[in-house]
Amino acid sequence: MEATLEKPRTQTRNRTIRRVAILGSGIMGSRIAAHFANIGADVLLLDIVPNEPNPAELAKGLTTDSPAVRNRIVTDAFQTMLKASPASLYSPKFAERVKLGNFDDNLKDIAAYDWVIEVVVERLDIKRSVYERVEQFRKPGTLITSNTSGIPMHLLAEGRSEDFRRNFCGTHFFNPPRYLRLLEIIPGPDTDPAVIDFLMNYGDLYLGKTTVLCKDTPGFIANRLGIQSLIQTIRVAEELGLTVEEVDKLTGPVVGRPKSGTFRLSDVVGLDTTVNVAGNLVKMQHDESRASFELPASVQKLMENKWLGDKTGQGYYKKTKDATGQTQILALDLKTFEYKPSQKVKFATLESTKAIDTLKKRFPVLIAGKDKAGEFYRKTFADGFTYATHRIPEISDELYRIDAAITAGFGWQLGLFETWDAIGVKAGLEMIEAQGQKPAQWVYDMLDAGFDSFYKVDGGKRKYYDIPTKSYKAIPGVEQFTILENLSNSVVWKNADASIYDLGDGILNVEFRSKMNTFGQGVSEALLKGVTLAEKDFRGLVVGNDSNEAFSAGANLATLFMFAVEQEFDEVNLMIAQFQKLIARLRYSSVPVIVAPHTLTLGGGCEAVLHADRVVAHAESYIGLVEVGVGLIPAGGGTKEMAARASDLYQTGDPELNILQNVFMNIATAKVSTSAQEAREMNYLRSADQIVLNRSRLLAEAKQAAIELADNGYTQPKPRTDIKVQGKTGIALFKAGLTAMRMGRYISDHDMKIADKLAYVICGGDLSAPQVVSEQYLLDLEREAFLSLTGEKKTLERIQSLLTGGKPLRN
Numbered sequence: 001m002e003a004t005l006e007k008p009r010t011q012t013r014n015r016t017i018r019r020v021a022i023l024g025s026g027i028m029g030s031r032i033a034a035h036f037a038n039i040g041a042d043v044l045l046l047d048i049v050p051n052e053p054n055p056a057e058l059a060k061g062l063t064t065d066s067p068a069v070r071n072r073i074v075t076d077a078f079q080t081m082l083k084a085s086p087a088s089l090y091s092p093k094f095a096e097r098v099k100l101g102n103f104d105d106n107l108k109d110i111a112a113y114d115w116v117i118e119v120v121v122e123r124l125d126i127k128r129s130v131y132e133r134v135e136q137f138r139k140p141g142t143l144i145t146s147n148t149s150g151i152p153m154h155l156l157a158e159g160r161s162e163d164f165r166r167n168f169c170g171t172h173f174f175n176p177p178r179y180l181r182l183l184e185i186i187p188g189p190d191t192d193p194a195v196i197d198f199l200m201n202y203g204d205l206y207l208g209k210t211t212v213l214c215k216d217t218p219g220f221i222a223n224r225l226g227i228q229s230l231i232q233t234i235r236v237a238e239e240l241g242l243t244v245e246e247v248d249k250l251t252g253p254v255v256g257r258p259k260s261g262t263f264r265l266s267d268v269v270g271l272d273t274t275v276n277v278a279g280n281l282v283k284m285q286h287d288e289s290r291a292s293f294e295l296p297a298s299v300q301k302l303m304e305n306k307w308l309g310d311k312t313g314q315g316y317y318k319k320t321k322d323a324t325g326q327t328q329i330l331a332l333d334l335k336t337f338e339y340k341p342s343q344k345v346k347f348a349t350l351e352s353t354k355a356i357d358t359l360k361k362r363f364p365v366l367i368a369g370k371d372k373a374g375e376f377y378r379k380t381f382a383d384g385f386t387y388a389t390h391r392i393p394e395i396s397d398e399l400y401r402i403d404a405a406i407t408a409g410f411g412w413q414l415g416l417f418e419t420w421d422a423i424g425v426k427a428g429l430e431m432i433e434a435q436g437q438k439p440a441q442w443v444y445d446m447l448d449a450g451f452d453s454f455y456k457v458d459g460g461k462r463k464y465y466d467i468p469t470k471s472y473k474a475i476p477g478v479e480q481f482t483i484l485e486n487l488s489n490s491v492v493w494k495n496a497d498a499s500i501y502d503l504g505d506g507i508l509n510v511e512f513r514s515k516m517n518t519f520g521q522g523v524s525e526a527l528l529k530g531v532t533l534a535e536k537d538f539r540g541l542v543v544g545n546d547s548n549e550a551f552s553a554g555a556n557l558a559t560l561f562m563f564a565v566e567q568e569f570d571e572v573n574l575m576i577a578q579f580q581k582l583i584a585r586l587r588y589s590s591v592p593v594i595v596a597p598h599t600l601t602l603g604g605g606c607e608a609v610l611h612a613d614r615v616v617a618h619a620e621s622y623i624g625l626v627e628v629g630v631g632l633i634p635a636g637g638g639t640k641e642m643a644a645r646a647s648d649l650y651q652t653g654d655p656e657l658n659i660l661q662n663v664f665m666n667i668a669t670a671k672v673s674t675s676a677q678e679a680r681e682m683n684y685l686r687s688a689d690q691i692v693l694n695r696s697r698l699l700a701e702a703k704q705a706a707i708e709l710a711d712n713g714y715t716q717p718k719p720r721t722d723i724k725v726q727g728k729t730g731i732a733l734f735k736a737g738l739t740a741m742r743m744g745r746y747i748s749d750h751d752m753k754i755a756d757k758l759a760y761v762i763c764g765g766d767l768s769a770p771q772v773v774s775e776q777y778l779l780d781l782e783r784e785a786f787l788s789l790t791g792e793k794k795t796l797e798r799i800q801s802l803l804t805g806g807k808p809l810r811n
Contacts, residue, residue, distance in 0.1 A: 540593075
């Protein structure tokens with residue numbers, strides 16, 4: 001990510017962060033170290049020295065004076081992080097940015113570091129002892145922060161020097177730090193406000209985080225609300241007699257939360273972690289609902305059995321193997337405490353929401369349900385809403401901070417007050433009162449004053465209800481974001497699958513909203529319309545959306561499958577030709593086109609990326625040409641473009657066939673990048689393309705890129721005629737490799753047929769020697785190969801498997 005993620009050099013109040021020391025290499029410490037390495041910082045990761053060598057070290061004659069022994073704890077932790085999935089690093093090579101050491105030998109080195117982050121065990125006495133040692137070596141003015149999940153800042157800073165206390169606060173990352181967006185910033189009693197301002201900005205801009213300013217209260221914001229919600233959900237499940245699988249279905253994607261749901265999340269996090277946090281929170285004397293943190297019966301039983309989740313091999317779920325060796329998922333019966341095969345879940349209430357694609361529109365239907373699902377939602381929502389209202393102003397003066405923390409920290413799409421807005425504030429209040437509860441008085445005062453929502457959009461900007469002033473105020477910081485949901489008054493054109501927005505400053509945006517944002521007729525129509533409108537009356541176009549699932553999962557295969565099954569090959573040929581022209585319009589327009597990918601960017605979505613004038617990608621972009629998985633090859637210009645990019649790399653001095661082979665293997669194995677950085681290494685992104693850490697900034701940065709290209713005098717490019725291809729030489733190389741793989745039974749006959757077609761196209765066809773060809777020549781080869789593969793029975797079987805079961809088929 002050299003263009004964007006080189007060493008951070010921004011300065012705020014004369015503070016620069018180039019080097020970061022992490023004290024403690026456990027799960028959080030090693031992963032925080034990895035994320036700082038992701039953004040280009042030099043990282044020092046330290047941990048304690050073992051008391052004695054282990055048996056393996058003794059067998060080698062090593063002692064506690066041996067460096068391998070002294071650094072064993074930090075080395076093992078770092079290696080565990082490197083092997084973990086999903087990966088903590090954007091690229092394996094970023095591991096070189098992390099230097100390992102121990103507290104005894106290397107703590108003195110922190111004098112050369114700009115920020116020291118303590119991530120040791122959650123015990124006040126141990127943290128204080130670490131700070132005592134840190135003060136011996138830390139240079140004055142250096143940032144010193146704690147990743148504690150709940151120990152108060154005023155206790156941690158007690159007894160420290162004035163300079164330490166002025167530069168000390170809490171920086172609470174959530175696990176895994178690369179993926180969860182929340183960074184809670186917790187000032188201590190003596191923290192310099194400039195330090196807080198710096199961290200709020202740095203976390204947002206450089207770490208890609210939703211930075212939330214918290215008060216120094218137990219559990220801060222996210223854990224206070226999140227753990228309360230988790231425990232109350234388990235309590236309601238026991239009360240209503242719901243199964244583990246039913247609750248996870250009810251608390252998953254249908255309400256905009258992660259697929260893990262409640263019980264699976266508990267297994268992943270570790271039940272002991274939840275219990276430890278709850279144990280601290282239940283002691284709060286000033287919380288009127290502290291009893292809600294008392295452990296439900298099932299949690300107590302699991303703790304007694306030491307069934308803590310994934311770390312112990314069983315919790316609410318357990319993996320076993322059946323008689324055939326197949327993995328089987330067992331679920332805990334909350335009544336008998338025995339495991340049984342996991343069952344599919346069905347509720348009438350959930351069935352009634354299947355046709356409702358918009359999340360906010362589902363909630364009124366969910367709480368109106370007449371079955372146990374509806375009852376579950378009414379109880380849990382009423383409890384969560386009520387608890388949140390009483391936490392203002394204790395943990396936050398503003399309600400938007402509560403929603404920001406819970407969404408970013410736990411991966412919810414909507415916070416508690418946002419969900420309440422979706423139900424309707426008055427309807428939600430009636431639901432709460434029907435459950436025998438009562439929210440804080442300020443909710444009644446808000447309604448009495450004529451305000452009927454917690455949020456509203458005004459002038460394209462989102463505002464929140466400010467309790468003290470009884471008025472709506474702009475949410476600080478979001479003025480720098482471009483959020484399409486807030487721009488409903490700026491839509492200049494739309495159809496059922498897409499909308500075109502005027503972003504201002506002469507820039508349009510095409511947003512997809514088909515299922516998984518696939519390219520069908522509606523999306524294709526919108527892209528063509530967007531380019532046409534931009535060329536006529538604007539000066540640039542952005543292709544991007546705010547989806548949480550995918551930028552685009554590629555082409556809509558249903559129509560293709562229908563034509564192919566009916567052997568309407570003229571229609572198939574026309575579809576391919578039209579798609580090629582559509583993607584080409586992105587490149588050969590008279591205005592700059594910026595594509596802003598994120599999350600899944602597959603097949604046709606990747607081809608749109610490949611043809612942009614510039615790509616502004618979110619760091620978490622999973623990009624790949626995956627058509628081989630359904631028995632096809634990329635034919636929207638993807639194969640052509642990768643042949644062209646290989647041709648451009650031939651000047652680097654590397655053997656040309658090696659370069660081409662890397663490109664071929666990425667397509668032939670349907671490899672998808674695990675980050676935008678890896679997409680750059682795979683040559684799906686170029687050096688001039690940008691990588692953005694904060695997803696909320698993506699469209700704003702893309703708009704700025706369009707403005708920049710337009711201001712610099714954008715010139716429409718011309719189709720290329722200079723693409724060097726390898727002809728028979730390259731085809732022979734690939735055929736030899738494929739034959740060996742087939743003989744070794746690594747690939748099937750059909751895999752080989754697809755790969756042969758791909759090799760033919762990417763090498764420029766049956767040419768007697770390497771030579772230069774045009775884009776159109778390669779596009780024609782693409783289309784011919786794609787068309788022939790749609791006539792293959794095994795390709796149709798693969799497409800059908802994906803359409804009907806959602807799974808790829810190897811045949």
